[in-house]
Amino acid sequence: MSNKGLLIVLSGPSGSGKDTIIEKIFSINKNIEKSVSMTTRKARNNEVDKRDYIFVSEKDFKEIISSNGMLEYTQYCGNYYGTLKRSVDKLMEDGKDVILKIDVNGAKQIKEKCSDSVSIFILPPSIEALSSRLVKRSTETDESLKRRLERAKQEIESSYIYDYVVINDNVDNCVRDICNIINAEKLKSDRMKNIISGVLSQCKNHQ
Amino acid sequence: MSNKGLLIVLSGPSGSGKDTIIEKIFSINKNIEKSVSMTTRKARNNEVDKRDYIFVSEKDFKEIISSNGMLEYTQYCGNYYGTLKRSVDKLMEDGKDVILKIDVNGAKQIKEKCSDSVSIFILPPSIEALSSRLVKRSTETDESLKRRLERAKQEIESSYIYDYVVINDNVDNCVRDICNIINAEKLKSDRMKNIISGVLSQCKNHQ
Numbered sequence: 001m002s003n004k005g006l007l008i009v010l011s012g013p014s015g016s017g018k019d020t021i022i023e024k025i026f027s028i029n030k031n032i033e034k035s036v037s038m039t040t041r042k043a044r045n046n047e048v049d050k051r052d053y054i055f056v057s058e059k060d061f062k063e064i065i066s067s068n069g070m071l072e073y074t075q076y077c078g079n080y081y082g083t084l085k086r087s088v089d090k091l092m093e094d095g096k097d098v099i100l101k102i103d104v105n106g107a108k109q110i111k112e113k114c115s116d117s118v119s120i121f122i123l124p125p126s127i128e129a130l131s132s133r134l135v136k137r138s139t140e141t142d143e144s145l146k147r148r149l150e151r152a153k154q155e156i157e158s159s160y161i162y163d164y165v166v167i168n169d170n171v172d173n174c175v176r177d178i179c180n181i182i183n184a185e186k187l188k189s190d191r192m193k194n195i196i197s198g199v200l201s202q203c204k205n206h207q
Numbered sequence: 208m209s210n211k212g213l214l215i216v217l218s219g220p221s222g223s224g225k226d227t228i229i230e231k232i233f234s235i236n237k238n239i240e241k242s243v244s245m246t247t248r249k250a251r252n253n254e255v256d257k258r259d260y261i262f263v264s265e266k267d268f269k270e271i272i273s274s275n276g277m278l279e280y281t282q283y284c285g286n287y288y289g290t291l292k293r294s295v296d297k298l299m300e301d302g303k304d305v306i307l308k309i310d311v312n313g314a315k316q317i318k319e320k321c322s323d324s325v326s327i328f329i330l331p332p333s334i335e336a337l338s339s340r341l342v343k344r345s346t347e348t349d350e351s352l353k354r355r356l357e358r359a360k361q362e363i364e365s366s367y368i369y370d371y372v373v374i375n376d377n378v379d380n381c382v383r384d385i386c387n388i389i390n391a392e393k394l395k396s397d398r399m400k401n402i403i404s405g406v407l408s409q410c411k412n413h414q
Contacts (some may be wrong), residue, residue, distance in 0.1 A: 121396070127409045156407055164391070165399040177394055184371070184391035187384055189328070192372040200363055202334045 005031075005092040006185060007114050008099045009107050009162075010178075012122030013152030015133035017168045018101050021122065024175045025099070029182070032097045035088050038064070041079035054084075072102060072109035077147070081106070097182065104158040111161070118185050120178060121162040125169035127152070212238075212299040213392060214321050215306045216314045216369075217385075219329030220359030222340040224375045225308050228329065231382040232306070236389070239304045242295050245271070248286035261291075279309060279316035284354070288313070304389065311365040318368070325392050327385060328369040332376035334359070 012018050025032055038054040040061050049055050061080045064070055073082030083100055091098045100110065107119050124130040130152055134145055159165050164181050168174040185191070219225050232239055245261040247268050256262050268287045271277055280289030290307055298305045307317065314326050331337040337359055341352055366372050371388050375381040392398070 123399075123403065123406060126406060153407070156403065159403050160396055160400070162396050164394045165396045165403060166394055167402065177390070180387045181391045181394060183384070184388045187371045187373055187388060189367050189369050189372045192330075193367070195374065196330065196363065196366050196372060199330060199333060200360070 003095050005095050006097040006182065007088065007092060007110070007117040008032075008097060008182065009110050009117055009119040010099055010101050010122065011104055011107050011119070011155070011162065012168070013124060013130055013155050014148045015130050015137065015152075016122040016124050017133070017171060017174070018122055020171055021168065021175055021178065022099060022101060024171065025178060028175070029097075029179060031095075032099055032182075033091050034099050034101065035083055035091065037081055037083055037101065038070075039079055039081045041077070041081075053081075071113065072100075072106035074103055074105040076103065077144075104155050104161070108161065118164070118181065119162040120164045120166055120181060121155075121159040122174070123156065123159060123165050123167045124152075125167055129169075210302050212302050213304040213389065214295065214299060214317070214324040215239075215304060215389065216317050216324055216326040217306055217308050217329065218311055218314050218326070218362070218369065219375070220331060220337055220362050221355045222337050222344065222359075223329040223331050224340070224378060224381070225329055227378055228375065228382055228385065229306055229308060231378060232385060235382070236304075236386060238302075239306055239389075240298050241306050241308070242290055242298065244288055244290055244308065245277075246286060246288045248284070248288075260288075278320065279307075279313040281310055281312040283310065284351070311362050311368070315368065325371070325388065326369040327371045327373055327388060328362075328366040329381070330363065330366060330372050330374045331359075332374055336376075 010018060010022065022034055026034070036050060036052070036054055038056055038061060040056060040058045043049065043053070043055050047053065058080060061082065064082070064084070065073060069085055071083040071085040071088055073080060081103070083102065083106065088098050088100070100106070102110070110117050111119060127149070131149060134148055166174055166177045217225060217229065229241060233241070243257060243259070243261055245263055245268065247263060247265045250256065250260070250262050254260065265287060268289065271289070271291070272280060276292055278290040278292040278295055280287060288310070290309065290313065295305050295307070307313070309317070317324050318326060334356070338356060341355055373381055373384045
């Protein structure tokens with residue numbers, strides 16, 4: 001069990017910097033893998049299938065739901081987003097820590113199914129900072145920007161259900177905080193059982 | 208509440224390196240204070256009253272117990288060891304994180320009284336390493352060495368009750384791990400409530 005990877009749930013409003021943060025975490029922690037989410041939404045110009053998302057039809061997505069193949073899934077702006085159970089299980093069994101970039105609804109589903117998972121909410125330093133980041137991304141219409149900010153407020157109100165809340169006022173500090181959390185979680189006594197048992201067995205031999 | 212300090216319980220067998228670790232933590236984290244324990248045992252030659260321990264008579268110690276002035280206390284090798292409640296409360300109210308270097312019995316009492324405290328057990332890399340450290344300290348008779356090793360085995364068996372277990376095979380790595388734990392604990396969502404509320408109040412003003 002102690003060699004099994006950690007399941008890390010990362011959430012935050014659109015524009016909170018999740019993708020940048022995750023890329024930086026990968027660059028300094030080679031034992032972490034991102035579970036690529038599945039979605040029915042159209043790919044943006046810069047997005048690559050199976051790298052950014054697994055893009056599938058709504059028909060295919062619903063078939064996986066009905067066969068219990070989704071660890072979590074949600075609907076957002078008319079599209080489905082979800083995490084394939086088998087791909088996450090495979091990575092964790094291989095000892096890899098897995099980061100899931102999912103929304104609040106998904107985080108709730110994961111906490112119910114995987115009580116051993118670690119959930120982290122990325123909090124923007126201010127609502128103004130979040131708004132300006134979304135505008136900079138310039139993939140938003142005024143209507144979708146308004147909708148995303150409204151959604152952001154609701155998500156921040158749900159941040160209390162997460163294990164940890166990290167402020168992204170500085171990306172490097174935010175990444176350092178998340179790496180701190182991951183390192184600390186691995187030192188939880190229930191994850192150190194095998195090592196404790198090892199020292200105790202020496203004690204017995206020493207008697 | 209968010210400005211109140213963290214109560215950190217640090218335990219480990221005699222010879223596990225607690226004192227060296229604590230001194231190094233102080234040198235890199237200026238917001239941490241050590242609560243000096245009170246004891247009825249005789250001071251060693253290198254020990255200074257009120258720096259290493261508050262040395263008192265058994266009569267005085269028992270009076271403080273009866274007046275509920277002890278956060279925790281225990282008896283070990285015929286002597287009393289304890290933590291004065293008022294001195295810990297004062298430090299935490301001033302926003303200082305407080306490290307208590309106490310034994311397993313004390314840790315259990317703290318966990319009951321302060322559910323918000325963080326407990327860390329220092330695990331020696333091996334029982335041989337622990338034994339050689341005690342011999343090097345050369346303050347031990349053969350009898351007390353035998354007694355301390357027996358006690359160490361019992362303490363390691365109790366390490367499961369701690370929140371975290373850190374191996375002291377390398378002091379700097381061990382100190383880094385403990386600082387990681389402290390930083391991560393401060394990011395727990397219930398300790399971030401005030402900051403979350405601050406961003407949410409901006410959201411309301413933004414509506």
